[in-house]
Amino acid sequence: MSVFSNSSFSEHELVAFHNDNRSGLKAIIAVHSSTLGPSVGGCRMYPYASEEDALHDVLRLSRGMTYKSALAGLPFGGGKSIIIGDPRKQKTRALLEAMGDFVHSLGGRYITAEDVGTGVADIRAIAQRTPYVTGLEDTQHGGDPSPSTALGVFLGIRAAVRHRYGKDSLNGLTISIQGLGHVGYRLARLLIEDGATVYGADINAANLELAVEELGVRPAASDEVLFLPVDVVAPCAMGAVWNRRSIAKLRAGIICGAANNQLATREDGDRLSQLDVLYCPDFLVNAGGIIEAHHQRQDSSESVRLTHIKRIETILAEVLKLSCERQVSSESVAEAMAEDILRGKEGVNHSIAA
Ligand code: NAI
Numbered sequence: 001m002s003v004f005s006n007s008s009f010s011e012h013e014l015v016a017f018h019n020d021n022r023s024g025l026k027a028i029i030a031v032h033s034s035t036l037g038p039s040v041g042g043c044r045m046y047p048y049a050s051e052e053d054a055l056h057d058v059l060r061l062s063r064g065m066t067y068k069s070a071l072a073g074l075p076f077g078g079g080k081s082i083i084i085g086d087p088r089k090q091k092t093r094a095l096l097e098a099m100g101d102f103v104h105s106l107g108g109r110y111i112t113a114e115d116v117g118t119g120v121a122d123i124r125a126i127a128q129r130t131p132y133v134t135g136l137e138d139t140q141h142g143g144d145p146s147p148s149t150a151l152g153v154f155l156g157i158r159a160a161v162r163h164r165y166g167k168d169s170l171n172g173l174t175i176s177i178q179g180l181g182h183v184g185y186r187l188a189r190l191l192i193e194d195g196a197t198v199y200g201a202d203i204n205a206a207n208l209e210l211a212v213e214e215l216g217v218r219p220a221a222s223d224e225v226l227f228l229p230v231d232v233v234a235p236c237a238m239g240a241v242w243n244r245r246s247i248a249k250l251r252a253g254i255i256c257g258a259a260n261n262q263l264a265t266r267e268d269g270d271r272l273s274q275l276d277v278l279y280c281p282d283f284l285v286n287a288g289g290i291i292e293a294h295h296q297r298q299d300s301s302e303s304v305r306l307t308h309i310k311r312i313e314t315i316l317a318e319v320l321k322l323s324c325e326r327q328v329s330s331e332s333v334a335e336a337m338a339e340d341i342l343r344g345k346e347g348v349n350h351s352i353a354a
Helices: 051-071 093-105 120-126 146-165 182-193 205-215 244-249 266-274 288-298 302-326 330-342
Strands: 014-020 025-033 043-046 077-084 174-178 197-201 232-235
Touching: 014 051, 014 093, 025 051, 025 093, 043 051, 043 120, 051 077, 051 288, 051 330, 077 093, 093 120, 146 182, 146 232, 146 288, 146 302, 174 182, 182 197, 182 205, 197 205, 244 266, 266 330, 288 302, 302 330
Parallel strands: 043 077, 174 197, 174 232
Antiparallel strands: 014 025, 025 077
């Protein structure tokens, strides 16, 4: 398995591997950048098909976290961790504590949180062995990030709809959501409250049923939900959903969802741009959760938090405008903005620091 020559390696500062025979833990932590502060990013547990897949995922996810925190004006770098395994079968207390020891061994260069396959209870177990965690239900560690993540994505959808249709409300629009978990469910509620008709799918039947019964989401098939003839499609499950084949089947004009790393490759961003699909970079619109975590740790007021999360709408509007003017993908524009911030050239025409 190559690391430095891996296609997702992007001058990462540190990649650490850990094997704990006693608990069965096999994990990787990747610190992409600590230029702006300690690296922060969730801990994903997933039954990766291969170790290469796991490495590829953690490298891409940690890089996305660098851009996310930079664009959000946060004093954090980008990092991520993954545990190789099925969270429904292999997650044990001993494994989580061993993960806590692994996180602790980096001495604070990486701060962990929930992600796909891990929840607040798991992070609490990790926190038994290290203080380097966030996303717990207390002011010391921050709170559940999902409601704020959903709010950020909702604001992103509003900015994209305003850009494309000149409308301030979602009334009468149709939106499909892939994945009705922590973020997708809350996003559906915000969209419906704003007058949109929401279609949703989830491979977990219980999650779909809840959204249908409690919110009035219209059920869709999991393999069709990304390709419905709707105004907006919101991927809120796993990443890499947009590739040559899926883009060919796309019928929505706007993509805006929470899932990290939605583009399988950089070329897929160019493809969407050439098809005049408004793609809202995931690392920009899903930053609400990390912004919330930051302000909970600071004990900021509700209005300070909300004002900061609302910047997502303003920054996305700027990204979409520049993307149209320059005829380059929105992903490239957002990455260039983040890199300017990392190089200390922030605020040329987009003052976004908190
Ligand atoms: P979650 O695990 O609570 O929900 C994901 C849902 O997607 C689950 O209900 C799952 O059954 C469903 N799902 C998985 N594969 C699917 C498929 N092929 N078709 C339909 N449904 C499928 O995760 P959460 O927290 O809602 O996060 C969703 C996405 O947003 C993830 O990619 C995560 O990395 C990203 N994200 C989440 C943040 C948060 O605050 N929770 C923050 C930033 C990004």
